[in-house]
Amino acid sequence: MAKIPAVAWSAFVSGLLTLGIRIWRQQQLYLKRLHKYEYELQQYKRQLIAYQERENQHKRKVAESQKPENIKKYRYKLIREIMSKAVPNDGINITDEQNILNSELGRYLNKLFSNKIYTDVTINNPNSYIPYQLDIAYIDQSLHLYIDIEIDESYNDEAGEPVYEDVLTYDNKRHQLFLDKGWLVIRFAEEQVIRQPESCCKVIANVINKVTGIAIPKQLNQMENLQKYPS
Secondary structure, three states: OOOHHHHHHHHHHHHHHHHHHHHHHHHHHHHHHHHHHHHHHHHHHHHHHHHHHHHHHHHHHHHHHOHHHHHHHHHHHHHHHHHOOOOOEEEEEOOOHHHHEEEEEHHHHHHOOOOOOOOOOOOOOOOOOOOOEOOOOEOOOOOOOHHHEEEEEEEEEOOOOOOOOHHHHHHHHHHHHHHHHOOOOEEHHHHHHHHOOHHHHHHHHHHHHHHHHHOOHHHHHHOOOOOOOOO
């Protein structure tokens, strides 16, 4: 049997060593990649758990916020923020005219909303030197609550139009000005005020209840709802 030259053996051994080194390096690289993958997988799992916990916390908060009592609290908070920006009346116009307060509606208002009803309040008209005179004002400075209670003029029964010219345009501008100043505006027809003064008070009490949570006076709970006129 022929002998393998030493050079050949040397080359063979060298090749085996080179191959072994390459295999070892590939294995080390594989292990390194495997460790990196396992580390990233663990990181991902921890992030997923953290995300799921945040998601569950968010769901709990949403569920809590959707409870009727919390919705009500949040609603009142927003309303109070809006009310805090309301602009008070500009002045007082002292007059001897007390027809409204001496009317049945006026007596009910003073009885139900003591010390909060005014008939001599004015708000400056930006388009005239003559200020707007409010029919009735409900003012609760402790709550920063301002309500303009308007009694609309009579309408012509045949034509179905206001008695006075341009009263609609005038009232619309007046109405919008009060809204811009953060006032609430409640409008009644004269016929409603005359026929159903207590029901008008119930409307006012309902509005106050909705924006402040103040309970409606007990004597109004059984009162019939305000009717529209003409029927």
